[in-house]
Amino acid sequence: MKKIAFNIFHNNNELALQKPNSDFLELSSYWYMEFGKFASEIKNSDGNSIFSVTKKFQFWKWKMCYFISNSKGEKLLLQSKNKKNTVFEMELDGNFYTIKEHYQYKKSVFKNGEKIAAFDEKDTENTHKILLLVQDLIDLQFIFLMHSCLFIGKNDFKTSSLSTQKELEKNLDPWF
DSSP states (O other): OOOEEEEEEEETTEEEEEOTTOOOEEEEEEEEEETTEEEEEEEETTSOEEEEEEEEEETTTTEEEEEEEETTOOEEEEEESSTTSOEEEEEETTEEEEEEEETTTEEEEEETTEEEEEEEOTTHHHHOEEEEEESOGGGHHHHHHHHHHHHTTOOSSOOOOSSOGGGSBOOSSOOO
């Protein structure tokens, strides 16, 4: 199956999703500090907010959690599945979405165990651009949402907070 390519531009506390060679903004997100907590808004191409996110660290479980509400008022939870905070999972309408951080600044998104998207952040420090490949446009909003959550609070272009890249998850099916 042919994969669909997108570019994500990272500028301080903002992400913007566009198709290559296009000025049309598909999705955007920005994050900010609110009452001592990090929060984020994800907007569609019309500028309407489709998701609101609050980032919290659950100290007693040693896990990062992202509390998400959509424009319909439904509540979602993107939660770390390991203590290294390299694998996150979210349930939505009976489907399980998982995002994993990989070695060499790559990320993968899975839906019910099947890979649906891949991110390449290798040259982000130089180009401020992240490459995204997706299988299908149906899940694009959730893929961008999950990726945006992992960027909340990061103003520099280093995507992983671990001391070494080798602590990240193995990429068994690289797309790049």
